[in-house]
Amino acid sequence: xxxxxxxxxxxxxxxxxxxxxxxxxxxxxxxxxxxxxxxxxxxxxxxxxxxxxxxxxxxxxxxxxxxxxxxxxxxxxxxxx
Numbered sequence: 001x002x003x004x005x006x007x008x009x010x011x012x013x014x015x016x017x018x019x020x021x022x023x024x025x026x027x028x029x030x031x032x033x034x035x036x037x038x039x040x041x042x043x044x045x046x047x048x049x050x051x052x053x054x055x056x057x058x059x060x061x062x063x064x065x066x067x068x069x070x071x072x073x074x075x076x077x078x079x080x081x
Contacts, residue, residue, distance in 0.1 A: 039076035
């Protein structure tokens with residue numbers, strides 16, 4: 001295989017995350033998720049920047065848009081007491 005061995009741990013990420021979610025499922029069932037709709041413009045902006053980066057084959061732009069998208073999703077799904 002000609003791939004970079006530095007990234008061989010990537011296959012472990014999904015099983016580990018699923019295990020952690022399984023361990024926390026009683027606590028996660030109690031969480032009341034109420035979306036904050038004010039985050040939608042940020043989400044749409046991130047998706048727009050991603051599409052522009054993909055069409056322009058600009059990797060930096062697509063990577064930045066993914067970071068902005070994660071921030072937007074956290075804001076959108078933020079659990080408020």
